[in-house]
Amino acid sequence: MEYTKYLAGRANWIKGSALAEVMKKAAELQKKGTKLISLAAGDPDPDLIPRKVLGEIAKEILEKEAKSVMYTPANGIPELREEIASFLKKHDQLEVSPENIVITIGGTGALDLLGRILIDPGDVILTENPSYINTLLAFEQLGAKIEGVSVDNDGMRVDLLEEKIKELKTKGQKIKFIYTIPTGQNPMGITMSMERRKALLEIASEYDLLIIEDTAYNFMRYEGENILPLKALDKDGRVIVAGTLSKVLGTGFRIGWVIAEGEILKKVLMQKQPIDFCAPAISQYIALEYLRRGYFEKYHLKGALLGYKEKRDIMLTALEEHLPNAEFTRPIAGMFVMLFLPEEANGIAFASELMGKEGVVVVPGEPFYTDDTGKNAIRLNFSRPSKEDISIGIERIAKLYREKF
């Protein structure tokens, strides 16, 4: 069958992810028996997640709570929305009513729903350059044009953002919103400073733009306790939050949320119902009990987070020792370090050679960039690999780096 002729016109906007390509190649090598060290993941560490405790909760819930195997209300079970509201107040300094929270299928579900109700084909979306590839793909699938704004150690360059907005307006382009990951950004690992956060809100206000704040890494912060989410600084109600428990509970539970008001909240909910009915009930109940019983404090803040911090330090120390002249980011939050090869280097070719010769898997930075400035970047994950693999991985990267440059 020749299926192409059946596809919708908008299917032309659907593109594959370069991440999937890397993972596929790695899986093929592993199948052949090659032992690989992966610094490619975007996951937390399953051994730092209290799986036994979660298992006990799951058993208890399935036996006791008939509703845990049924549909929940489309916006999520009320007790979980209340629990998330108090969780956000306590740990993200954010005052939000449970009525303004919609539980979604992960942060991905939240971003997809927001894209669907906000984006018309041709709309321009401003993001950090580079930004999280999955969101860029989701928005592009809806016909959005992505315009990136360069970043430095303090996050998005708001001066360049304003220039970009002016330039696009002159060209008659319609800017819909700014998509940002202010804390522990993926892929750069940088965190936007408070000053920049305030300036970003001012610009959004001046040009009447919405902001979608992706808070995926707000609970993976190792330093900088006083950094407030954009939403907590938002006086006009122009910040919409896409949140998730994925990096805390594990990416398999699929519990995320939208925080929104008014017509946006209403449309998100109406849009959600026919797409997925609700986030998985069992995951919602597990998340509820996890938060309610204080396990976030006990197992994440006082446990897993310290483990991630240690792994981050091991990675940074190894980079400093083995690649003293290379440029790389030093994250205070999140799970990634971006390493820059020499200017003329090609990250995709390097990653491919690294996998073949040294058995180390990394993700090239290029697909995350909205222009061609990131050809020499590679993204390194420190949350998922073991401490030992981080050290070996960096040593092998450094070996190939020295051979080539």
Ligand SMILES: *Cc1c(COP(=O)(O)O)cnc(C)c1O
């Ligand atoms: C992991 C991640 C998400 C959300 O992932 P889900 O598993 O769908 O909750 C969203 N944004 C960024 C930047 C991420 O890294």
